[in-house]
Amino acid sequence: MTVRDLIIIGSGPAGITASVYAARKRMDFLVITKNIGGQAAISADIENYTGYKFITGPELVEKFKEHMEQFDVDIKEDEAVTLVEKRGAVVEIETDQGRYQARTAIIASGRISRQLGAEGEEEFKHRGVTYCATCDAPLFADVDVAVIGGGNSGLDAVLQAVRIASKVHLIEIDPELRADPIMVEQAEKSGKVSIHTSTKVEKVYGEKFVEGITVSKSGKTEEIPVKGVFVEIGYVPVSDFVKGLDKNEMDEIIVNCRCETNVPGIFAAGDVTDVYGKQIIVACSEGVKATLASFDYLSRSER
Amino acid sequence: MAKSVKVYSTSTCPYCSMAKSFLKDNNIAFEEVDVSQDTAAAQEMMEKTGQMSVPAIDVDGQIIIGFDKKALSKELGL
Numbered sequence: 001m002t003v004r005d006l007i008i009i010g011s012g013p014a015g016i017t018a019s020v021y022a023a024r025k026r027m028d029f030l031v032i033t034k035n036i037g038g039q040a041a042i043s044a045d046i047e048n049y050t051g052y053k054f055i056t057g058p059e060l061v062e063k064f065k066e067h068m069e070q071f072d073v074d075i076k077e078d079e080a081v082t083l084v085e086k087r088g089a090v091v092e093i094e095t096d097q098g099r100y101q102a103r104t105a106i107i108a109s110g111r112i113s114r115q116l117g118a119e120g121e122e123e124f125k126h127r128g129v130t131y132c133a134t135c136d137a138p139l140f141a142d143v144d145v146a147v148i149g150g151g152n153s154g155l156d157a158v159l160q161a162v163r164i165a166s167k168v169h170l171i172e173i174d175p176e177l178r179a180d181p182i183m184v185e186q187a188e189k190s191g192k193v194s195i196h197t198s199t200k201v202e203k204v205y206g207e208k209f210v211e212g213i214t215v216s217k218s219g220k221t222e223e224i225p226v227k228g229v230f231v232e233i234g235y236v237p238v239s240d241f242v243k244g245l246d247k248n249e250m251d252e253i254i255v256n257c258r259c260e261t262n263v264p265g266i267f268a269a270g271d272v273t274d275v276y277g278k279q280i281i282v283a284c285s286e287g288v289k290a291t292l293a294s295f296d297y298l299s300r301s302e303r
Numbered sequence: 304m305a306k307s308v309k310v311y312s313t314s315t316c317p318y319c320s321m322a323k324s325f326l327k328d329n330n331i332a333f334e335e336v337d338v339s340q341d342t343a344a345a346q347e348m349m350e351k352t353g354q355m356s357v358p359a360i361d362v363d364g365q366i367i368i369g370f371d372k373k374a375l376s377k378e379l380g381l
Contacts, residue, residue: 042317058317062324078373126356126368135316138339139355164339209355228355 003101004028006294007093009081010108010238012038013280014270016064017287018106023071025295030102031075032095037061038110039235039271040280044134049281060280081109085243086263089301103301104294107242107253107261107268108287111235111278116148118213120204121231128210129229133157137230140165145228146213148201150177154232155187161230162190169224170195171215204229237272248274259290267293306379308333309361311348315339318370319358325372329381 006022008015011033022029035041043057052060076095083094084105091105113131115121121129130136133147137160145165147157150172161168170177170187175198177184187193202221203214212225237252239245246254246262252274259267269275269290270283308326310333312319326333338345338357352359352366360367362378375381 037321041321044315044317056317058320126354128355130356132316132318135313135318135357136355138313138315139345139357141339141342141345208353209349 001099001101003090003103004030005102005298006030006104006106006291007032007091007100007102008106008108009033009084009093010038010110010270010272011036011075011077012108012110012270013040013064013283014110014287014290015106015108016068017284018108018269018291019068019073019075019287020071021288021291022294023068023073025291027291027295027298029074030100031073032079032081032093032100033075033077034080036065036077039112040064040283042132042134043280046280048279081241083241083243084266086266089265091265104265104267104297106259106287106290106294107239107245107266107272108270108283108290109238109241109272110283111237111271113231114234114236116201116231116233118201118203120206124204124206124210124229127208128206128227129204129231131231133160133230133232136228137161137164140228142166143227144169144225145230146171146201146224146226147230147232149232149234150174150179150195150197151232151234152179152183153234154230155179155183157230157232158187158193159183159190161228162187162192165228166192168193169226171199171201171213172197173200174198201229235271235278239272242266250274257289258293259286260293265297305332306363307361308363308379310335311338311344311352311359311361312357313337313339316357322358322360322370322375325370325375329379331379 005027006029008031041061080096093100144167146169199217253268255273267290269286336344367374
């Protein structure tokens, strides 16, 4: 099996930027990814990426992709990595479709939406339960919906939903909403939002499609009839396939300022790590650091 | 003969844009319906696919949910 210089796992802002740097350094590398763009591709409006006063997620990702594809990058799309492990001097990578080896690896697999864990959630996924308000909110015209999660992304979903739905129930498990007050004020001003704090979603029920949720508050349960359930309770890092790497209590891979993990030769970048600031622009720069560190590691070990 | 392709989408949905540009890049002609503007089409999509999720792509009666490049390529023979 060919042992490459580098394998990059993931192709969001961190992975793509890492690839651009690796291509320019003429490294022998491969990219393995589930999709191109990651979370950035489903961001609606981006107003804080330097150089663009306003750009949508898909547009920015398209530009990233163009930049990467001007080089002849070897990329495996729609392929899920199942294992990353250092054995001797080589990083072994297994996927649902094959095995690969490299002297270094950059893990840039990002984050995905956190699931509720309520009964019926899985069954009604795409049948009323959605994790992308930006995508699916327009499907719920003139019906009642529930948004789960009182952080900024939850309130963002609420503000999208009030334009379309007839009534929006905002469900928050904690006693207080964490979202910026300005967003909560906007939601309240719509007159369509009913806020349920200290409330837990126990169950999503329905027949073919969602018909409601069962919630509990201080020991009492209640059914709220809704057609849509927007889950916005944060994210979890996609880090379960790595072996032997130190992670923090949130399962983020711990890296130092050179994007090094505790295993020499394995680097990590972007939202899958414990780096401060889960932002597109931060993820891009972390990708740069990881490639530079990988390049440096390879030149040092050749000596 | 070219297959008939219908894309159920909404204007705000990022994966819909990706799916549409993928089809355009591959010179596949398709019909597009915005289910947020057209309730009848939304109903048709829900009945046909059993799902409330966009994009949903109908390739000669075969339904593909989401922007699944592999399934789409297979169905279109790309």
